[in-house]
Amino acid sequence: MKATFEPIVGRYAHLTLSGRPHRLYIEEAGSGIPLVCLHTAGADGRQFRHVLNDPAITRDYRVIVFDMPWHGKSLPPVGFETEEYNLTTANYTQMVLDVCDALELQRPVVMGCSIGGRLVLNLAAEHPERFRALIGLESAAHQQPWYDTEWLNRPDVHGGEVCAALVSGMMAPQSPAESRHETLWMYKCGGPGIFKGDLYFYRVDGDLREKIARIDTKRCPLYMLTGEYDFSCTPDDTKRTAAQIKGAEVTIMKELGHFPMSENPAQFRRYIMPVLEKIKAGK
Amino acid sequence: MTTLTTLDATAGRVIALFERLPALVGGNADLLRRGRFLTTDFAIVVGATPLLVRVDGGRVTSITRGPFLLRPWAFSITAEPETWLKLLKRVPDPGTHDLMALSKVGLARIEGNLQPFMANLQVIKDIVTAPRALT
Numbered sequence: 079m080k081a082t083f084e085p086i087v088g089r090y091a092h093l094t095l096s097g098r099p100h101r102l103y104i105e106e107a108g109s110g111i112p113l114v115c116l117h118t119a120g121a122d123g124r125q126f127r128h129v130l131n132d133p134a135i136t137r138d139y140r141v142i143v144f145d146m147p148w149h150g151k152s153l154p155p156v157g158f159e160t161e162e163y164n165l166t167t168a169n170y171t172q173m174v175l176d177v178c179d180a181l182e183l184q185r186p187v188v189m190g191c192s193i194g195g196r197l198v199l200n201l202a203a204e205h206p207e208r209f210r211a212l213i214g215l216e217s218a219a220h221q222q223p224w225y226d227t228e229w230l231n232r233p234d235v236h237g238g239e240v241c242a243a244l245v246s247g248m249m250a251p252q253s254p255a256e257s258r259h260e261t262l263w264m265y266k267c268g269g270p271g272i273f274k275g276d277l278y279f280y281r282v283d284g285d286l287r288e289k290i291a292r293i294d295t296k297r298c299p300l301y302m303l304t305g306e307y308d309f310s311c312t313p314d315d316t317k318r319t320a321a322q323i324k325g326a327e328v329t330i331m332k333e334l335g336h337f338p339m340s341e342n343p344a345q346f347r348r349y350i351m352p353v354l355e356k357i358k359a360g361k
Numbered sequence: 362m363t364t365l366t367t368l369d370a371t372a373g374r375v376i377a378l379f380e381r382l383p384a385l386v387g388g389n390a391d392l393l394r395r396g397r398f399l400t401t402d403f404a405i406v407v408g409a410t411p412l413l414v415r416v417d418g419g420r421v422t423s424i425t426r427g428p429f430l431l432r433p434w435a436f437s438i439t440a441e442p443e444t445w446l447k448l449l450k451r452v453p454d455p456g457t458h459d460l461m462a463l464s465k466v467g468l469a470r471i472e473g474n475l476q477p478f479m480a481n482l483q484v485i486k487d488i489v490t491a492p493r494a495l496t
Contacts, residue, residue: 224465235480243482247459251452306455309462 086130088151093180095147096172103151104144104181108136111210111358112186114178115143116194118216118337119165119280120241120273121264122150125191128343134351138358139187144177148272150264163275165193166283171200175208187357189213192311192336193280198300199319203289206298211357213350214302216336218315219286219322227281231271238266241273248336250307253345261340295325301353302326305334329353371442375407378449378492379424382414385491386421392491393419396484401477405489406439414488421488436473438489444468448489451496460486 088105095102105123107130115126123143130141145152148163174197178186187210190198195217202212225244231237242265249258265273293300300323304316313330320326331338331349338346386392396419404411404427411427413434440448440463447457456462463469471478478485 222465224461229475229479234476240479240482243486244461246483247461247486250455251458307458309456309459309465312456 084127084131085136086127090151091144091180093176095176096169098155100147100155101153102144102147102177104142104177105130106140106142107131108138108140110138110140112178112181112183113139113141113354114174114183114186114188115141115339116174116188116190116197117143117146117149118192118194119276120149120245120268121261122146122267124150124264125261125337125340127340128346129339129350132347135354139354142181142183142186146173146276148269148275154269163272164278164283165276166279167197167200167286170197170279170284171204174201175205178208185210187211187213189215190217191215191339192217193276193284195302195311196280196284196286199286199290199293200284202293202295202298202300202323203286206294209298211299211301213353214300214316215338216304216308216311216316217302217319218304218311219290219319221311221315223281224310227274227277230274230277237270237273238268241265241268245336248308248310249341250305250333250335252333253335253342257341257343261337264340290319290322293323293326295323299357300326301329301356303329303331303338303349303353305331305336305338307333307335310336327353371446372408372410375442375445375449376410376412376426378495379405379407379412379414380426381495382421382424382488382491385494386419386488389491392484392487395419396481396488399477399481399484401436401481402434403473403478403485404434404437406437407445408442411437416488419484434473436471436475436478438469438471440469446496449492449496451493453493460489 086105086107091102091104117123117125122145126143148154188198195214198212198214242262302316302320304313320328399419400417402415413425415423464471
């Protein structure tokens with residue numbers, strides 16, 4: 079059988095993030111408004127493959143997905159072996175700004191999920207002028223933790239297995255088995271301690287409750303979409319956050335959980351397309 | 362008294378579902394394959410009634426209904442009968458669809474030696490929810 083190819087192009091970029099050299103894996107497809115997608119903690123950019131492959135999106139958007147350092151096909155920086163990886167608000171924010179600068183993107187849209195959804199709130203608060211619009215998937219300024227992250231990286235528990243098992247229940251039971259297991263596969267592939275290090279941002283360093291009041295959606299529109307089956311970032315967490323941000327648009331997505339773009343791409347499409355249409359129209 | 366009777370009926374229904382675990386798990390080749398490293402005794406506690414679940418190489422070899430006198434187990438999972446029924450719905454509702462979701466909001470308690478629980482988390486969640494096939 080002759081191979082068929084997807085329109086996605088993947089390349090390795092050499093750039094500096096917070097002043098440190100990195101080799102970053104970036105995929106993109108389409109042309110038009112830049113749409114930078116941020117994957118969840120402990121996973122990688124493969125989560126957005128259906129967005130990258132959607133001609134209705136790539137007709138108007140240049141979709142750009144990068145694997146964060148330590149994730150997917152992006153390597154950790156030189157010297158990583160002597161460090162403990164902990165993602166912070168400052169270096170995650172700078173990472174996104176640096177990637178946008180390095181790719182010379184003019185006022186891109188950023189769509190982040192989970193930790194990425196948290197990060198877009200910080201971008202909205204601190205750098206609204208840099209973005210055309212921001213989309214937070216499974217996004218809240220803060221949410222209650224529900225397990226001790228020490229379980230994620232210890233020698234008597236398989237890290238990949240426990241990471242996947244913890245997040246497996248955050249997907250909707252209606253999501254197709256094929257997509258749910260693909261989503262879990264990325265968790266099984268993560269490097270040791272990386273999911274835990276990402277959650278440092280979520281649990282320890284990234285409480286944005288004090289900061290979100292300064293978000294001005296007139297300067298940069300903010301869309302927040304959360305799946306009804308997400309018990310980690312619950313619909314109530316998102317609504318509580320949005321209640322403090324005048325003009326934030328909230329959508330609670332039926333039959334979706336914490337990984338809408340990868341656990342059920344067809345269902346997610348029903349919710350994200352109207353948002354992308356609005357952004358395109360400048361509404 | 363009406364309430365008490367209702368609770369008893371619900372508990373009885375849940376216990377009957379869990380007592381089918383040996384056959385349900387034994388008939389699931391994929392779960393047996395994934396669970397082959399798990400040998401433990403744990404308790405599923407339905408309201409006040411503990412069920413001792415004995416697992417040997419992923420196979421549920423027995424379910425014993427309590428109360429017990431000083432019977433040991435590695436870890437226990439405790440919830441009210443109504444909560445168990447919600448978890449065991451074939452297509453559960455948001456918020457009661459996962460053991461960890463129940464634990465987060467205090468509807469379930471997971472206690473004891475949690476190393477075997479966490480090291481085999483997906484298999485244990487799949488064993489516990491195997492009765493969904495019957496609801």
